[in-house]
Amino acid sequence: MSVSVILASSSPSRRRVLLQAGVNPNVSVSHVDEPAALEAAAARFGGRVADLDAKQRVEILARAKARAVASYYRSVAQVAADAHGEQVTAYPLQAPQVTDAGAGGVQSDETQTGSQSRFAGAKPPVADARFRPADVKHSSDGTSDIDRTVTQDFSGLAVPTRTEPLDEAMAGLHGFESSSHGPLIIGCDSMFLFGGETFGKPHTPQVARERLTAMRGKSGELWTGHCVIDFATGRELTEASHARVRFADYTDEQVEAYVSTGEPLEVAGCFTLEGLGGPFIESVEGDPSGVLGISLPLLRRLTGKLGIDWTWLWNWQNTSAVQPGFGSRPQAQDSDIELRVAAATSPQGRIRQPGDGWVECVCGSRHWGRHGAAGILLARRDERTGEVTDIVMQHRAQWSAEGGTWGIPGGAITAGETPIEGALRESYEEANITPDDIEVVGTHREEHGPWAYTTVIAFEKPGHRVDPHPNDDESLKIGWVPVPNVAGLKLLTAFRTDWPGFTERLDRLAREYKGK
Known part of the structure; x- marks a missing residue:
């Protein structure tokens, strides 16, 4: 059985982790208003956003993102089902x-x-x-x-x-709506807990500079919420992963150089394990893929609980077709067509969806x-x-x-x-x-x-x-x-x-x- 995956996130890091695990997801950004989602959830609990801990926050936002994308896909499926004419x-x-x-x-x-x-x-x-x-x-x-x-x-x-x-x-x-399982919709959200304060994305150089300076030589916890929805059945599971991250005693000049690259501005905790920030992380205790924004072991457990075997998500042919050099897995083959990757003239960083590629036609x-x-x-x-x-x-x-x-x-x-x-x-x-x-x-x-x-x-x-x-x-x-x-x-x-x-x-x- 093959089950397709929809990632409710445009995060390059999350998509990269899935690709390296043999899963090429369709990316569909949720456009969730995160502050509003947190405020609504806090109100349901009878409290304030400040009363929510890191685990609660990332789970609330992961669930909101996955549900928003699932709702949109249900609208698509309904309009398609209602189609008529010739x-x-x-x-x-x-x-x-x-x-x-x-x-x-x-x-x-x-x-x-x-x-x-x-x-x-x-x-x-x-x-x-x-x-x-x-x-x-x-x-x-x-x-x-x-x-x-x-x-x-x-x-x-x-x-x-x-x-x-x-x-x-x-x-x-x-x-x-014609399958017994899937597509599988995955929503994620990450936050960094440091000194009792929850950090999201810094967005500005000044905030990133302040946080990186405070974090050097110390450690904090990276929390990542995961919500998985099986579109076919409507079943939904939510859980969070976390890991303790310890930072090196880097210099002010290194902080300045790192901030100037722009990399830490749009990532939770203002650091990346797999990017330019990797050399400044001394150790990770816990799930490393969770630190990258999406926990593979946790996803495997959640999909299993939904009755979906992790291997059903593998679509190696798709990943090899759009990700040149991806391991040694075989390229997609077809006796009638030759598949080609997108033109090199497309904008750098543009997301390649599973169906993207050229077909050589007769x-x-x-x-x-x-x-x-x-x-x-x-x-x-x-x-x-x-x-x-x-x-x-x-x-x-x-x-x-x-x-x-x-x-x-x-x-x-x-x-x-x-x-x-x-x-x-x-x-x-x-x-x-x-x-x-x-x-x-x-x-x-x-x-x-x-x-x-x-x-x-x-x-x-x-x-x-x-x-x-x-x-x-x-x-x-x-x-x-x-x-x-x-x-x-x-x-x-x-x-x-x-x-x-x-x-x-x-x-x-x-x-x-x-x-x-």
Whole structure:
């Protein structure tokens, strides 16, 4: 059995510990208001925050983070489960072959018509490995003379399609609520207890300087709360680990140099065991991985109590695919595709999710998403007439594939989620499109055999308003764009190809859509 893990933290240290233990988690930041969470918990106890000890505080915050992420995933799962309408699947690699002359033409109208009717009522076979778009010249080593991260333009081909009810298209797909266990959501929080005072992150150089000066030659306790929620069953366990840390008698100059690096500003206790601060720690008594922010022995015990064997969390293929040089574990292999890590031009420190990676497709392009990719085409309707007026558009970051173009928010699907769930998750993480405010009314899937992209079509629910804005570094801008203005933008190749069909379908869906 394989159980996926969702880490409710953007901490590089926690993710690194899990990776080194063979677990590549999906990272989902909780955005919990920590002071408010502590105040609410203290009020329930009938006291003040000052009355809470270190163990209570880290457990309260770990639980709040895990529950916030679990609640968000339940919203995603519910909206996906309520999705209705039709899925239109396009098979561009089964379009009539380009002529041998390579003049950009296609075969005769008679052949095109035959190809379209050939697939009526039945799924076409997988992509023809011989297919090559006319405008791509391949050298003897198999590379292209154009940037292969640019999606091929299939607008000149008669592409066969298949239409089926959405519930039938999604039947049998593995999603959030289809497993007996998982995904496993892990929330953590760390605090340092020194001299009877609880330290969180110092945030400023002055606070870090004062704390490091007070701590030298002495010891304190690092407490880390852990909350583990099994999404499938709803069962939840919370516990804390702790260890005693003794510091070296370092100099004022060393304190100043360490603070100037910025490393101690955003870590509990203003030190790191695995970073630049490591040489200034004399000893650790207790769980060392807990000092790094996440206790592996404690997690193993908690998952065991939930009926999940720790080895079920291992996803070595994922970790090796996104973490070059990770031990000697085997790289992921597939007879049809070659997996590649993200482009080296992406921002340093950017989190690589389990589904991230390039797929070498038989169409000659490299596609993003080891399990495919998906995005949300979200439309706003006129409250009076019901007509579609605007859609949410993303101005893509320059470092991304076809950077600087406009498209819809979305990204790589991760293992253990359906395309609809992946699109909902990605659009929230990228564009703040909140699942509870939208209704999925159909999908469009471009099928390449070893890879596919699913456009999830949605409307704002009546009485709801989505406020899209960039949530990460993948966008230059995100916002509502009037439908008449879309064609005038510099569009992502695939979206430019599909936009005329999308406008027709949006108009039809708007006439049919009743809303809830």
